[in-house]
Amino acid sequence: MKIYWILALFLTGTSSVSVVLNHPTSLPCGNCENVVWRKIFPIEATVADCQKRKCIIKESFRQRFNVMHEENNSLFLKSAKYNDLGQYVCSCDGIDKHVNLEVVVPINVTVVELRNVTLPCYADTQSGVSDVTWLHNEKKALYYTTKGAPIPGLGYEERVSLTEDGDRDGDVSLTITGVQQTDAGLYRCFVRDETAKGYPHAYMLHVISKTR
Structure with missing residues (x-):
């Protein structure tokens, strides 16, 4: 059964959405009249059943979930909880679209503007890992x-760096020099073309204005 489910995802394709814990997000679907949103992993449950724009949100999901018809029947999540993570399927007039939801629990880091900050991250780089990616929100830092x-x-030109020779020791920490207000936000550490997470994986950087 598990092999069949993985093969189905491979054949149909899947998109990924990341959201910070307790923040809102939406999962994309498509333009159609009849929509059924289901969660298929790690549990199996129907979230919403919509026929001609009239939706029934199942009771266990009713407080936080809604279907946004004006946004191509996206499944809107008001405040993501950790147990909301997993695989969802939108059946749009019988055509399935798979969406993976990751709920990120970042470590809070505060730094004064114009100072330097290092965000520690470690990964097993001894088994053929040849790349490291740091994302700031959804863009590459x-x-x-x-x-x-x-x-x-x-x-970030001339303001970001990795630990010197860190790939040899598994240290892929990111240092930002001369921190700016625009540097605030979510940072995530990946290896293997963003398919594997470093540890710790995520930080929420808060930047305090420098007092004169």
Whole structure:
């Protein structure tokens, strides 16, 4: 059964959505009249059943979930809880679309503007790992491969770096120098083309204005 489920995801394709704990998000669907939203992993349950834009939200999901018809029947989540993570399926006029929801629980880090900050992250780099990616919100803050120098994201030029020779020891921590207000937000650490998470995986960076 599990092999069949994994094969089905491979054949139909799946999209991924990440949300910070207790924050809102939406899962995309499509433009159609009849929509059924289901959760299929780690539990199996119907979330919403909509026929011609009239929806019945199942009781256990009613307080936080809603279907947004004006946004192509997206499943809107008012405040994501940890148990909301998993695999969802939108059946749009009989055509299934798979969506994976990741609920991120970041570590809070506070830094004063213009100072430097290091976000620790570690990964097993001894088994063929050749790349590291740090995302700031959904954009790349830094990308590194063992075949070349680290590539900073737009706005991070000459301000971000990894631990020197860290890929040898499994230390892929990110240092930001001269922190700016625009640096605030969610940071996530990945290896293997963003398929594997580093540890710790996520930080929420808060930037305090420098007092004169």
